[in-house]
Amino acid sequence: MLISLDPFVSMQIPHFPKLEYTMPYAPRAPDSAASRVGARVNASSVVAARIAAIGDVNAADATGMRPLLRAAVRGDIETLRALLAAGARVDLPHTKSGAQAIHMAASGGSAEAIRRLVAAGASLEAIWPMNGHTPLVEATFKNNSEAALALLDAGADPAKTSIRGVGTMDFAMRNPTLNHSVVRRLDLMFAKRPDAVERKDAQGTRVIVDGRPVHDISSSVKADAATRIFAAVAARDAQIRPTPRQDQVFLDLLAAADRGDLEAIKGAIDADAKVVNQRGGKLGTTLLILAAVAGRDDVVRLLLDRGADPNLTEIHPMGVHALFKAAIFGHAAIAQMLVDAGAHVNDQGLANGMTPLHDAVLQGRSAVVRVLLRATARADLEDYTGATAQQFARERGSEAVKAVFNEFFSRTTER
Template structure:
């Protein structure tokens, strides 16, 4: 093909497209034409992208585009031709047919002509504007699909990047809360796999997905959320309800039992003044239907209380630690007691603690030494503050305990607590225990870590002791050295 012949074919082709004469335009294509619109993971939401071979496939691509895009303006901006190859710049202004969001594209086309027909056509363009138009209602469609239990559409939308935690505009619920409330276990699994947040609360009552699951009544959903790390004792800020309270309220004894077995607290109160026990007694009094399920739940509650009482009585090591009974602890360890046995969750000061955590908190240095020598976990964490034994020791200013634990092989000097992100060094400085802080510095505690308030150890030392204090000067000099 000569340059002039190629130009004539290509100019007529784009003129036909501009005039909306698709049939005439398609007649310019070779039967085995190859039409490529580059497709990747970032633009796959646009359905007509990809490689299309033959006139039939190209025709179908145009049909799909016509179904999804209304062309508002279209025209050639530039054309360069050399032999059988043409390079065209095309401007398109369109609007997505569903979202009505408009976009503009200026793309480059490379076309090869042979025997008067276009045999190859490749388009180079920035699809971001068009992708945005397709995705303008993506999150709202996700929410609607979850309400409709449309697992296939949810999978598709998540695959194209839909934000899994987008809230329903009317209810304030996230997709995970919706699926949990509807007892849709497969949908919950799908959303969790996509990274749905099990901790966030709804914007109306402050309830979590686990609260919704206890309303929905699916034990499988509750199991999935608990396994995903949902807070069992999350408290709704409006009612004060925990998930267990909701499980009892909605008469799902099997769910109540699962939460009880997982350690749900029994000594919490609603924000309207009822303890859990009073809340449950009220339910027993006002319900005439489904009372058999409430009575079954009552059996599970009583069994849990009895079990807690038995565990407390049987936790002889904790009793000895509480009493400061060194010889008692020594004897129990010699008898093979479980050195890391956890105290039951009874909404008390020792909940979920090991004996070492309590000994470190309460200043029992010799007992802590015995426990460590018996293999106690030096980095055990408790569930209330997410603290380790070293936090407990420095927080309470126990110098000898701090020295003992900080020098222990395997100790994590820089463990950051869950509630405030403070390391043991942060805690020692925060509470003004300079001797404990000095021990941690001697052991090599890090100086660059920040708490959730953004403060470094130097910030706290300056705030508590002043910039001219010897300890503050030491930390400042060490921090400066670390930066080098």
């Protein structure tokens, strides 16, 4: 379920070519009207030529990407417009994750791409099978306020949730300053719903925005929404072989991995060695992934010693393996164990194209960044939006992360 790339192959992931516009020198001022018109004409001709060269505008590449998906996530409006005019279908998904172009636009944050896709017939309620996100849920999950507002303007249902039952207001309130306009809009919409409830902080104080309490849908409505989403993707999950286990024995074992119950896991493996590489539960996860999330070093070591595959991915919500989780949660010792066991350090998650290094940089996990760079993790791989881990480190990295990058790359330059 991941894009696996060897560290020494070409850095460019196969996708619709980047568009680089080169204008001939002209003596007029660069911001003149004539210059802008000339740039648009030249850009349009380049885009048209590139689209003509690829042949089938709906074809998917080896990564599962289609030209329209790539243009949508990168907010490349000129290419998106040309692809739609050439017959690109808005409903054709990423072949591995199931994301449609409107999910990609929501993920990348382009409000204009969303507006154009909706005008072309994209569904506001399309479910991304991997995580259950509608485009609006994806936009709020990514803190993409402009995209979320564009979707609400188009009529997206704010009461939808993720497969875990997390709602749009839940996601938006993680950063109420950044998402202020979205929180305000949702508050006004939920206040009109008969099942809306007041939000309160940990001390029981009402959460206030613009002088009024924030309202949200009830927990029962969220639970119902999550149940419907899970039912919608259940048929797809049933096609996976082997089918993820849902029996109580395995569910109890997943709970044991989460809490670090080493003896329970030893007993289960002794009884059935295959359990180390089985997936199950609502998210289709593995014992190794749950242990990595929880930071259970002893459990991770046991599972790897007993043959757990470090590259076996979860099904929901991100479709990633244990090294991604160790990177996100900052468990450097576990990351090292996984690398030593053969985890693919340059795999890219289906939800966003990010590598474990991207995740570690964004979360400020400097110790994990060091582990990954020592293991030949590539800092130049692009996620779906075109951003690299090195770019994240430079523009958004903590001082500790920047120090690790400077240390590593200055050392490699001196060799």
